[in-house]
Amino acid sequence: MSSFNLVPIIILIAVLLIISSIVGRLNNSGKKVRWFFFGYLSLLVLSAIVYFLLPMEETQVGQMSTHEEFLEEMDEFYQKLNTGELDEIDPSYVLERWEFAFDGDALSIELGNQEDLNAVPIEVVAVEELQQEVIATYYQNSSHLLGISIAEYLSLPSIDLKHTTLEIIEPAPNELYFSSFKSTFPFRQYSGEKLMPDDIGYSSEIIIIQVPEGVSIEADEQIYVRE
Amino acid sequence: MSLNNVDIKRVIRQQFSYKCKANTSLFTSMIVIQLIAVLFSLSGTGMIGTSIGYNGVSIQFYSGDIVLVFTMIWAFITAIMLTTKTYTETDYVFVANHLTSNLSNIAFLFVASVIGAITSLLAVYLLKVVMLLFFDHGWMAASQEISVGQWVSGFLTTIFYLFMFSAIGYLIGQLTQRNKLFIVIIPAFIIGSLVIFVGSTILMDISQFYFNDSSFFSVFIKTVGTSFILFLISMVLSNGQEVRK
Numbered sequence: 001m002s003s004f005n006l007v008p009i010i011i012l013i014a015v016l017l018i019i020s021s022i023v024g025r026l027n028n029s030g031k032k033v034r035w036f037f038f039g040y041l042s043l044l045v046l047s048a049i050v051y052f053l054l055p056m057e058e059t060q061v062g063q064m065s066t067h068e069e070f071l072e073e074m075d076e077f078y079q080k081l082n083t084g085e086l087d088e089i090d091p092s093y094v095l096e097r098w099e100f101a102f103d104g105d106a107l108s109i110e111l112g113n114q115e116d117l118n119a120v121p122i123e124v125v126a127v128e129e130l131q132q133e134v135i136a137t138y139y140q141n142s143s144h145l146l147g148i149s150i151a152e153y154l155s156l157p158s159i160d161l162k163h164t165t166l167e168i169i170e171p172a173p174n175e176l177y178f179s180s181f182k183s184t185f186p187f188r189q190y191s192g193e194k195l196m197p198d199d200i201g202y203s204s205e206i207i208i209i210q211v212p213e214g215v216s217i218e219a220d221e222q223i224y225v226r227e
Numbered sequence: 228m229s230l231n232n233v234d235i236k237r238v239i240r241q242q243f244s245y246k247c248k249a250n251t252s253l254f255t256s257m258i259v260i261q262l263i264a265v266l267f268s269l270s271g272t273g274m275i276g277t278s279i280g281y282n283g284v285s286i287q288f289y290s291g292d293i294v295l296v297f298t299m300i301w302a303f304i305t306a307i308m309l310t311t312k313t314y315t316e317t318d319y320v321f322v323a324n325h326l327t328s329n330l331s332n333i334a335f336l337f338v339a340s341v342i343g344a345i346t347s348l349l350a351v352y353l354l355k356v357v358m359l360l361f362f363d364h365g366w367m368a369a370s371q372e373i374s375v376g377q378w379v380s381g382f383l384t385t386i387f388y389l390f391m392f393s394a395i396g397y398l399i400g401q402l403t404q405r406n407k408l409f410i411v412i413i414p415a416f417i418i419g420s421l422v423i424f425v426g427s428t429i430l431m432d433i434s435q436f437y438f439n440d441s442s443f444f445s446v447f448i449k450t451v452g453t454s455f456i457l458f459l460i461s462m463v464l465s466n467g468q469e470v471r472k
Contacts, residue, residue, distance in 0.1 A: 033251040040258045044349035051352045054359055120280050145277075145284060154282050175283045179271075179362070181355060183373060184291035184348065186388060187381030190441055191373045196273045200286055203279040 070141075070202045077141040077204070084125070086208065089139065095151060095205075096138040100161035103132045107211055109219040112169035119170060120157070122207045124225040130212045134161060136168075140205040146180060146197065157207070166209065235327060242331035247338065253308070257301045257343060261350045264297035268354050289358060291351035295385065298347040302389045303396035306336055310400030310465075329462045336397065340389035344382065380443040387450035388437075394457035401461040 073090075080088050109124065120138075136159045140151055155171035182188065182195050211217065217225050271287040278284065308314060309332050373381070402409040424430050437453075440446050 033255055037251065037254050037258065041346065041349075044346060044353055047356045048349055048352040050356050051359070054356070140280065145279075145286060150279070150284070154280055157281065171281050173283070174281065175285065177285050177287065179287045179289060179358070181358075182272075182288050182290040183381070184295050184351060184385070185438060186295070186384040187373055187377065189384065189438065189446070190377040190380045190443065192441065193373075195288055195290060195292070196275055200275050200277055205280045 067202065073141050074202075074204055077139070081139075081206070081208070086125075086127075086137075086210070090141075093139045093141050094137055095140045095154070096156050098136040098159045100134045100136075100166070101132060102134040102161065102164075102212070102215075104164045104215070106164060106216045106218065107134065108165045109209065109217065109223055110165055110167050111220050111222060112167050120205050120207055122168065122209065122223045124209045124211060124217055124219060124223060126213045126215070126226065127210045128213045130210055132212065134166060134212075135210040136166070137208050137210070138205065139208060140203065145178065145200055150176065150178070159207075168207070238327045239331045239334070242327055243334045246331055246335045250309075250314070250335065253305050253339070254342065257298065257305075257346065260297045260301045261294055261346060264294040265350055265354050265357070267297075268293045269357065289354065291347065291354065294347045294350045294354070295388075298343045299389060299392040302336070302340060302343055302393040305339060306393040306396030307400040307403075309336070310397060310404050325462070325465045329458070329465055332397070333458055336393040337390055340386050340393060343389045344385040348382065348385065380446075384443070384446050384450070387447065387454070391437075391450045391454045391457075394454040394461075398457045398461045398464075401464045405464050 077089060077093060080086070109122075111122075138156055140154075153176055155174040157171055158169045160167050160169075183191065183193060185195070187193075188195065219225055268289060268291070272290045272292050273288040274285060275288070276283065276285040315328065399409070399413055402413065421430075437446070437449055440449065
């Protein structure tokens with residue numbers, strides 16, 4: 001997502017050196033200084049034109065949504081989760097789904113390399129309708145940063161069924177870098193926008209493992225098994 | 228020669244016009260300062276981090292704050308320079324007194340503030356274009372949408388802030404012209420205040436008073452009122468000096 005590039009800094013330093021040299025040579029003679037000033041003004045106006053012509057839709061990440069919308073979504077999501085209405089959950093919350101054929105009587109669930117125990121909660125649910133199948137679903141009700149969904153950039157765990165053991169392996173460390181432009185402070189003063197917002201992101205995620213009813217579960221203590 | 232025989236407005240207009248032409252070199256320093264500010268702004272004005280699921284997420288914030296602050300410093304220094312002998316000498320190309328000299332300086336500083344505001348706002352686009360073209364970042368929430376009214380208020384406020392900082396500089400310049408001891412006293416006072424008021428809320432309160440007010444009318448009264456008072460004190464101080472040193 002990010003690559004720190006030294007090229008623009010080197011270019012800008014070179015530009016500054018050139019400008020300093022030009023300023024020195026101008027010797028503050030009126031006409032040349034005026035040309036220099038109008039040259040700078042033209043550069044700024046050109047930058048503004050280029051900025052508005054740049055395809056920002058492609059450069060920006062995701063779409064805007066509000067905090068209130070997120071709270072509403074979260075309420076609805078957990079209500080359906082708690083009442084077992086998994087089929088009613090908005091399909092857009094499903095980031096990944098793993099389906100495995102399973103005909104055993106006992107299932108062992110292990111966390112392969114989970115270092116952060118609080119990373120993502122895992123819950124096992126027995127489903128009456130489910131036959132000879134184990135389904136693991138990674139739900140995320142809109143991970144929002146500054147009101148924008150970044151779900152597509154997130155690394156997810158890998159889940160695999162080996163014989164009667166379901167193994168959940170967390171992904172390699174993943175650091176995502178984003179950038180955001182803010183208005184200059186006299187403008188923020190009136191719009192109420194903050195340079196550093198109090199809340200930058202809201203996300204709620206959970207892995208639900210659906211097993212056929214009657215299968216006995218042996219799981220790590222971090223995994224919650226619904227009775 | 229008495230000014231009774233001369234049209235004051237005409238003298239001020241002539242002096243102002245002359246200063247606009249003669250002091251264009253002051254704007255070359257503004258250009259260099261703004262470009263340095265753009266360079267500094269490339270490292271961002273703030274960063275915040277969180278974690279989502281198994282992912283660490285960082286957001287770097289960019290703004291034109293550094294460009295504007297540097298332009299304020301330029302306005303402050305420019306105003307001090309206008310009170311120095313090199314610049315005051317030019318006043319006497321015309322029939323002048325302290326009143327016309329000060330008023331034409333204030334008019335010039337106002338125009339400089341307008342130019343500083345326009346260029347510092349446009350310099351933000353230079354920063355944005357450099358960032359977008361050369362940095363491979365995921366850009367998000369470019370900025371909160373602001374209404375036309377908020378934009379106009381923000382632009383005018385930028386001018387008022389620059390003008391107020393030039394008024395502070397002009398007063399300091401006049402003080403140092405009146406007595407060279409102020410060259411030592413003023414920096415000592417500023418540094419001393421910063422040391423004494425570390426941990427106190429006084430500096431924060433002053434900054435909040437001007438920069439955290441969301442009413443344009445109130446900001447207008449505060450900034451223009453402060454500028455008026457500072458310029459008035461400067462004019463009174465300069466009247467106590469000889470016409471030409």
